[in-house]
Amino acid sequence: MKKMSYRLINLITFYRLAAAPVLVILLLCHQFNIFKWLLAISFFTDAIDGWLARRFKAVSLMGARIDSIADDLTVLVAVLGIALFHIDFLRAEWQLVAALILFYMAQNSIALIRFGKLTSFHTYMAKIAAVLQGMFLVLFYFLDEPLTYLFYITSIFTLLDLAEEIVLVLILPKWQADVKGLYWVLRQN
Structure with missing residues (x-):
């Protein structure tokens, strides 16, 4: 069960890593409606992956490091949108x-x-x-x-x-x- 918890939580975190370049492409293609919804999902997954890791005692150094990178990329993409269009x-x-x-x-x-x-x-x-x-x-x-x-x-x-x-x-x-x-x-x- 714990191994499955690690995988699920890391998958949620990896979503944010994979979503960052997709969000940039959406910005560059002026797909703001899709962009804002995927951005909202990225921030939601940021809120739940850490909580799930602590809840199921599936905390790892790799997970913490990947989570930090995914967090920074999500914020960076959101700020990039502001820089490009606002x-x-x-x-x-x-x-x-x-x-x-x-x-x-x-x-x-x-x-x-x-x-x-x-x-x-x-x-x-x-x-x-x-x-x-x-x-x-x-x-x-x-x-x-x-x-x-x-x-x-x-x-x-x-x-x-x-x-x-x-x-x-x-x-x-x-x-x-x-x-x-x-x-x-x-x-x-």
């Missing part, structure tokens, strides 16, 4: 967008330098940020006007998550996946 939104919010990009690049660069690989912490703050990102990005495509207040809330939590992950990269002695957060790491020491 650039005015990004121009209006360029300072906050620049801060998000800088923190993201810093977190990944420091992790690559320190550990030789990207993080897969899945902290509580990262989970909150991911839910907010999914809500904002899906609603961005389904509503006539973007919910700017939701963008600000999402950005704040994403910046807090990235800052926490930068600190975790700097203080953890070695790479590890599924870290609850800075509070728990400091409590262990």
Whole structure:
């Protein structure tokens, strides 16, 4: 049963990996209606695969790493759609967008330098940020006007998550996946 759980959960995660290039093609072909529905499905599968892995005790390092890559690709494709077809939104919010990009690049660069690989912490703050990102990005495509207040809330939590992950990269002695957060790491020491 556990082996079947691993396969099912990894299949859900692999869906997001496979969906990313399909979503890019849909964007380039101006198939926005199909794009927004598949994007919504991708964010939904992001919400359930981690929960299923914990529920069925089918957590693995490979699953955590693939999940992190699939998460990043899903967000990247959603932002690419905004950049291609709603650039005015990004121009209006360029300072906050620049801060998000800088923190993201810093977190990944420091992790690559320190550990030789990207993080897969899945902290509580990262989970909150991911839910907010999914809500904002899906609603961005389904509503006539973007919910700017939701963008600000999402950005704040994403910046807090990235800052926490930068600190975790700097203080953890070695790479590890599924870290609850800075509070728990400091409590262990």
